[in-house]
Amino acid sequence: MPRRNPGTDFRPDWFARIAVNTPAAERRAASLPARRSLKREWQAAWLLNAVRCIDLTTLSGDDTPDRVARLCAKARRPLEADHLAAMGIEGLTTGAVCVYPTMVAAAKAALGGTRIPVASVATGFPAGLMPLDLRLAEIRHALDQGADEIDIVISRAHVLQGDWSALYDELRAMRETCGPALMKAILATGELKTLTNVARASHVAMQAGADFIKTSTGKEPVNATLPVSLVMLRAIRDYRDRTGFAVGFKPAGGLRTARDALNWQVLMAEELGRDWLRPDLFRIGASSLLADIERQISHYVTGRYAALHRLAAG
Known part of the structure; x- marks a missing residue:
């Protein structure tokens, strides 16, 4: 388990001069699917x-x-x-379950006796357009219900207006309210207009003490993309180099196929290294993705694809 990011004082000099070359980021992201060809047992291992x-x-x-x-x-x-037994795998679970605050108690009851954490969205998800005191109260409610992790949303207006100190203060208050619970900061990157804004918001969130930075709520017209993820991962790398603290990353929204799962893991490995291929530093926010991974695992084990109606739904 990496040391938890304590955050720093507000340091705008760390990001004020950042200007992302968007065409270069898009070219780099577009090259990823062809950089590693994962077949047979190697593909199965990465999907697991x-x-x-x-x-x-x-x-x-x-x-x-x-x-x-x-x-x-x-x-x-x-x-x-049967598929797991055929591969010699035991004890595989997902990284967490993510629900609304009102569903946290139900999730905790259903996961009793496991180590699977319950993550709760909060702070006026998905828009975040609520007074700060109510957003902090929602965090406290989710924690009272038993949430282990809190996925908060930022005020996009602070980013769009370049009010970085207000964004830092807001996030710092949320981090303090989360206490020992992990805080994942959702940047809603599809609404931040530019990759430069994404990079700067990533730095502010980490300075405020975010344990993870997350692309999207899943409710925006554009959610996780490889260029956006590339920019966020390079911000994580810069922050680690300055502070020594590792911050996690969570793409969410739009990851639906096993190929998506492979592409994002290749991105993680190439930009941050294998240490970031563990659930304490990498999460994928998803609902339908698991079904396609199941189909690929079924094909690997049996040599044929299972019909979707044969796969148990969540």
Whole structure:
């Protein structure tokens, strides 16, 4: 387990001169799928690793305790037991379950006896357009219900107006309210307009003490993309080089296929190294992704693809 990021004083000089070359970032990201060809047992191993890094998520208006219980059952046993036995794998679970604050208690009850953490979105998810005191109260409510991790959303207006000190103060207050619970800072990158804004917001979030920086809520028109992720990972690397602290990364929204899971892991390995391929530093926010990974694992074990209706849904 890496040392937890304590944050720093507000240091705008660390990011004020950043200007991202967008075409270069897009070219670099576009080259990733061809850089490593993962086949057969190597592909299966990388897909199993992706499973243990998934924050299995339900954030729908019609969520119920029963739906959350089904999701938690899937988190406890994300792949067919026969397939895991054939590969000699035991004890595989997802990295966490992510729900709304009102569903935290149901998730905790369903995950009793496991080490699977419950993550709760908070602070006016997804828009974040609530007074700060109410956003902090929502964090406290989620913690009172038993949440182990809090996925907060930032005020996009602070970024768009370049008010970096206000963004830092807001995030610092959230970090203090989270206490021992991990704080994942959702930047909602699809609404930040430029990659330069993404880089600067990433630095501010880490200076404020974020344990993870996360791309998206999953509710924006554009969610996780490889160019955005590349910029955020390089900010993480810069922060580690300055402070010695490792900050985690969570892409969310838009990752639906096993190929996506492989591409993002290749990006992590190439930009930050193998240490960032563990669930304490890498999470994937997803709901439908797991089904496609299951199909690929089924094909690896049996030589044929399973029909989607044969795969247990969360």
